[in-house]
Amino acid sequence: MGAKIPSVNLKLQYRSIHHEVNAAIEKVLERQAFILGPEVKELEEAVAESQACSHAIGCASGSDALLLSLLALGIGAGDRVLTPPFTFFATGGAVARAGATPVYVDIDARTFNISPAAVEKALAALPAGSVKAIMPVHLYGQCADMEALGNIARQHNLVLIEDAAQAIRAHYAGQAAGSMGVCGCFSFFPTKNLGGCGDGGMITTNDAGLAERLRSLRVHGSVKKYVHAYLGMNSRLDNLQAAILLVKMRHLPAWTEARQQKAAFYRQAFLESGLSDPAAVYPSAEHPVVLPYVAPSADHVYHQFTLRVPQRDELSQHLAGQGIETVVYYPLPLHLQGAFAYLGGKAGDCPESERAAREVLSIPIFPEITEEEQLTVVEEIKGFYGKAAKTALSKTGSVKEG
Numbered sequence: 001m002g003a004k005i006p007s008v009n010l011k012l013q014y015r016s017i018h019h020e021v022n023a024a025i026e027k028v029l030e031r032q033a034f035i036l037g038p039e040v041k042e043l044e045e046a047v048a049e050s051q052a053c054s055h056a057i058g059c060a061s062g063s064d065a066l067l068l069s070l071l072a073l074g075i076g077a078g079d080r081v082l083t084p085p086f087t088f089f090a091t092g093g094a095v096a097r098a099g100a101t102p103v104y105v106d107i108d109a110r111t112f113n114i115s116p117a118a119v120e121k122a123l124a125a126l127p128a129g130s131v132k133a134i135m136p137v138h139l140y141g142q143c144a145d146m147e148a149l150g151n152i153a154r155q156h157n158l159v160l161i162e163d164a165a166q167a168i169r170a171h172y173a174g175q176a177a178g179s180m181g182v183c184g185c186f187s188f189f190p191t192k193n194l195g196g197c198g199d200g201g202m203i204t205t206n207d208a209g210l211a212e213r214l215r216s217l218r219v220h221g222s223v224k225k226y227v228h229a230y231l232g233m234n235s236r237l238d239n240l241q242a243a244i245l246l247v248k249m250r251h252l253p254a255w256t257e258a259r260q261q262k263a264a265f266y267r268q269a270f271l272e273s274g275l276s277d278p279a280a281v282y283p284s285a286e287h288p289v290v291l292p293y294v295a296p297s298a299d300h301v302y303h304q305f306t307l308r309v310p311q312r313d314e315l316s317q318h319l320a321g322q323g324i325e326t327v328v329y330y331p332l333p334l335h336l337q338g339a340f341a342y343l344g345g346k347a348g349d350c351p352e353s354e355r356a357a358r359e360v361l362s363i364p365i366f367p368e369i370t371e372e373e374q375l376t377v378v379e380e381i382k383g384f385y386g387k388a389a390k391t392a393l394s395k396t397g398s399v400k401e402g
Contacts, residue, residue, distance in 0.1 A: 004323030062187025
């Protein structure tokens with residue numbers, strides 16, 4: 001039996017647009033052209049316009065978007081790439097697969113995005129010239145501090161590659177995600193704000209030469225049929241996926257606005273419940289729920305609505321028992337993953353990332369969630385911490401201050 005309130009409800013989304021989606025699929029099937037056809041080109045143009053870029057290049061996944069970008073920029077063996085460990089595995093995995101070395105840099109405690117101060121500290125500790133790129137992640141739908149990162153990149157002659165997998169239509173200081181670095185990498189995984197019916201990805205750039213290399217690299221480095229200038233890969237966006245995504249692109253502005261409205265409703269409900277202090281960075285006994293922080297320059301698109309909470313796993317289990325699905329993005333930072341053991345990372349290297357991994361919990365958010373469902377989530381969380389406080393009181397006989 002599924003959750004009464006799932007973390008995301010793709011069935012509701014499909015029901016609202018199924019006639020449009022089915023018609024788009026039928027059109028592709030009738031034509032029987034499935035690889036890099038007109039729908040892919042149209043989607044590339046639509047994404048480029050949406051993200052205020054000159055070029056967009058479709059590929060097979062968000063993971064491939066990262067890898068193709070690194071390959072196109074010539075980043076490989078002997079090069080270091082600064083990136084946060086508090087992210088999905090593909091971020092660091094792409095760097096390693098390109099032959100380069102990921103250097104994990106800690107996050108800002110409020111935004112969960114890479115800390116510019118930690119980037120500067122890492123650069124000061126590494127051999128001059130060994131770092132080639134910074135790969136910030138716009139986590140949960142909020143852009144990293146691109147102004148500060150851009151200044152650092154220019155000062156040290158580094159390229160900025162945006163992992164914007166969760167941030168389509170997000171902005172920082174009025175600039176669109178994917179337009180502030182040399183390229184931006186997007187994912188169309190089904191649960192993303194713009195999700196397909198399978199894997200898919202896109203790379204945005206304002207560099208015409210880079211766009212040309214990327215188009216070649218996604219088809220085995222081919223510049224024309226059976227003529228290969230580069231060692232590329234097979235990473236093409238299917239026409240069927242592009243057709244589905246084109247339908248969803250028309251609805252994405254309204255869906256994004258709905259997510260922001262749902263986030264505002266959650267925020268108000270949590271504040272009115274007494275669970276949250278709007279200025280808190282970490283949970284406390286008095287205010288156990290820390291709400292997502294939105295940087296003054298950021299336009300958050302709420303791919304996730306992620307809380308910081310104590311007793312995270314117990315809370316998640318309690319909510320599951322009430323039919324409320326929650327997800328932990330992400331429970332183990334990359335510097336502590338077994339696949340990266342060769343880098344020598346250890347506990348304590350990135351304390352903010354490690355603390356976040358223990359405390360974060362993403363609660364249900366999607367355009368179709370109702371206010372009644374949201375209030376149920378808030379009330380169940382309030383009930384859990386009320387019981388936890390009573391349990392602590394019964395054990396100690398008193399409540400400690402602070």
